[in-house]
Amino acid sequence: MQTAHAAQSKLPALVRYSLAIALVAIALLLSLVLRVPFGNPFWFFFSVAVIATTWFAGRGPGWVAVCLSSLAALYYFIPPLYSFAVKPQDVPFFLSFVACEMVANWIISWQKQTEDSLRQARDELEVRVAERTSELKDANDALLNRMEEQKRTEEALQRVRSELARVVRITTIGELTASIAHEVNQPLAAIVANADACVAWLTLQIPNLVEARAAAERTIMGATRASEVITRIRSLINKTPTERAQVQLNEIIEESVVLAESQAKRNNVIVELELERSLPVVLGDRIQLQQVILNLMLNGIESMSGVTGGPRRLIIRSRIQEDHQVNVSIEDKGIGVSAENMTRLFEPFFTTRTQGIGMGLAISRSIVEAHGGRLWAESTVNQGSVFQFTLQIGSGSSE
Amino acid sequence: MKEQDPIVFIIDDDALIRDGIHSLIRSIGLRAQTFSSAPEFMHAKRPDAPACLVLDVRMPGLSGLDLQRQLSDANIEIPIIFITGHGDIPMTVRAMKDGAMEFLTKPVRGQDLLDAVQNAIARDRELRKDRAELTETRKRFASLTPRETEVLKLVVAGLLNKQIADELEMSELTVKTHRAHLMEKTKADSLAHLVRMAESLRNSLRK
Numbered sequence: 001m002q003t004a005h006a007a008q009s010k011l012p013a014l015v016r017y018s019l020a021i022a023l024v025a026i027a028l029l030l031s032l033v034l035r036v037p038f039g040n041p042f043w044f045f046f047s048v049a050v051i052a053t054t055w056f057a058g059r060g061p062g063w064v065a066v067c068l069s070s071l072a073a074l075y076y077f078i079p080p081l082y083s084f085a086v087k088p089q090d091v092p093f094f095l096s097f098v099a100c101e102m103v104a105n106w107i108i109s110w111q112k113q114t115e116d117s118l119r120q121a122r123d124e125l126e127v128r129v130a131e132r133t134s135e136l137k138d139a140n141d142a143l144l145n146r147m148e149e150q151k152r153t154e155e156a157l158q159r160v161r162s163e164l165a166r167v168v169r170i171t172t173i174g175e176l177t178a179s180i181a182h183e184v185n186q187p188l189a190a191i192v193a194n195a196d197a198c199v200a201w202l203t204l205q206i207p208n209l210v211e212a213r214a215a216a217e218r219t220i221m222g223a224t225r226a227s228e229v230i231t232r233i234r235s236l237i238n239k240t241p242t243e244r245a246q247v248q249l250n251e252i253i254e255e256s257v258v259l260a261e262s263q264a265k266r267n268n269v270i271v272e273l274e275l276e277r278s279l280p281v282v283l284g285d286r287i288q289l290q291q292v293i294l295n296l297m298l299n300g301i302e303s304m305s306g307v308t309g310g311p312r313r314l315i316i317r318s319r320i321q322e323d324h325q326v327n328v329s330i331e332d333k334g335i336g337v338s339a340e341n342m343t344r345l346f347e348p349f350f351t352t353r354t355q356g357i358g359m360g361l362a363i364s365r366s367i368v369e370a371h372g373g374r375l376w377a378e379s380t381v382n383q384g385s386v387f388q389f390t391l392q393i394g395s396g397s398s399e
Numbered sequence: 400m401k402e403q404d405p406i407v408f409i410i411d412d413d414a415l416i417r418d419g420i421h422s423l424i425r426s427i428g429l430r431a432q433t434f435s436s437a438p439e440f441m442h443a444k445r446p447d448a449p450a451c452l453v454l455d456v457r458m459p460g461l462s463g464l465d466l467q468r469q470l471s472d473a474n475i476e477i478p479i480i481f482i483t484g485h486g487d488i489p490m491t492v493r494a495m496k497d498g499a500m501e502f503l504t505k506p507v508r509g510q511d512l513l514d515a516v517q518n519a520i521a522r523d524r525e526l527r528k529d530r531a532e533l534t535e536t537r538k539r540f541a542s543l544t545p546r547e548t549e550v551l552k553l554v555v556a557g558l559l560n561k562q563i564a565d566e567l568e569m570s571e572l573t574v575k576t577h578r579a580h581l582m583e584k585t586k587a588d589s590l591a592h593l594v595r596m597a598e599s600l601r602n603s604l605r606k
Binding site (some may be wrong): 115128151164182185186187188189190191192193194196197198200201204208211214215221222225 | 400413415416418419420422423425426427457482484505506507508509510
């Protein structure tokens with residue numbers, strides 16, 4: 001209602017009331033002028049004056065118009081003419097005239113008020129919609145800015161990350177080279193020492209053939225070892241198994257346990273075996289497969305070196321799968337692998353240790369895959385990991 | 400004191416290299432003993448003879464440099480010949496500072512190693528001789544009476560008998576007697592010899 005008032009009071013009160021008087025005066029004038037040809041049509045003009053006043057100036061001036069119209073009608077048109085007196089037989093006529101005017105005023109003012117409040121509501125709604133729209137636009141702009149900024153940050157991050165990866169790769173290639181150099185240099189050192197010794201025994205005044213022969217044999221062993229290193233590196237690069245022989249994985253597992261024994265003991269790890277007795281053989285390179293198993297075992301032992309309290313158990317299982325495959329799993333109760341690292345676990349040069357070049361798992365996977373198998377890992381942080389691989393059963397013979 | 404035959408200790412985790420060096424050293428008539436790790440060497444009973452150590456720098460567990468430190472902490476003085484795959488400069492400097500005799504890179508030429516071993520044993524022989532002399536000198540000096548020790552200090556400081564007598568408030572004759580006794584007990588041939596012995600003792604104490 002307040003809003004309706006506000007709309008009406010757009011015009012000053014003086015103008016509104018003057019309008020009432022002016023309209024009634026015009027109606028009176030018209031009625032007086034037209035009285036002679038048309039008899040007594042005064043109520044039409046007064047009604048129009050009241051309706052117009054109420055419509056344009058509001059309810060108050062409407063009432064003024066009603067009163068003025070009534071007085072004018074009383075004075076000019078209701079006998080006795082030119083007097084405010086009323087003959088008793090004309091009273092109902094006059095009263096119905098006044099009533100009509102009042103009803104007109106009331107209906108129009110009600111109608112006007114409704115329309116005003118509707119318009120007001122619509123205007124308000126429009127204002128609010130506009131406000132909300134601009135708020136939304138601001139929010140949208142801010143969001144766009146943020147997205148833009150984030151995109152830039154991500155790009156910068158990506159650049160830094162790839163740069164870092166490059167540096168890490170260069171560093172680790174250096175480490176890899178150093179590691180290979182050491183592997184090759186060891187047997188070379190053995191060859192030189194033993195060959196020198198052999199020559200020394202032979203150049204004695206009385207040559208010691210027994211010692212010279214022993215030294216020469218060690219020289220040959222050194223050379224063989226050097227060539228094995230080269231072969232290993234070559235097969236690592238080619239990623240193809242150099243040999244395909246029937247291999248009993250249980251035997252390899254048991255040998256690996258012996259090889260890893262001192263490491264397990266040093267870390268207080270108990271190694272448990274759950275091997276399928278009638279495990280069929282697989283076709284493959286024995287040395288490479290042993291490298292895979294040993295690598296997984298040492299990783300498992302290493303992952304438990306920091307574990308306190310809980311049991312340090314490494315469980316190695318072998319079993320036959322229904323799909324004509326052999327499965328070997330190595331389970332540890334170590335620190336586990338975070339989901340983030342899990343995705344990169346088998347990438348070359350990825351490592352979480354301070355020592356180590358991050359090639360072990362990458363090489364292991366490439367070996368298993370070159371054998372037509374699969375190697376994967378499952379892990380729960382602080383619970384442990386299971387590394388397992390499958391290989392196709394070879395040649396059907398079972399032991 | 401009869402000196403035993405010199406011995407070379409070889410510590411290397413690689414059996415082939417170890418056996419090769421062992422054989423090479425025996426071929427020139429030297430005794431040698433091999434160990435596959437530093438702790439094994441530390442725990443072994445070693446013969447009392449001029450010796451040297453042929454040591455691989457890079458070994459799993461206790462490295463060659465760690466062993467050098469342990470030996471020096473335990474006051475065991477033995478010349479060390481290091482053998483390394485790729486000796487970087489800081490490592491070499493550290494080892495040399497700590498008293499390494501030689502730093503040879505793999506693969507080592509036989510003659511280089513044998514020369515280094517001979518030098519190291521000669522050096523250890525001298526060291527042992529010095530140590531033995533020092534022990535003997537210490538024993539002789541310990542047999543002096545308190546009065547003789549006082550006289551000794553002043554004699555070595557270069558005072559004349561008369562000055563010593565004044566200093567210690569005794570007769571010059573008594574000083575002469577003490578002096579004769581202490582020369583006899585320390586088996587000093589001359590005043591110069593006595594001063595040298597006292598000096599070497601002082602140096603060993605300072606160390």
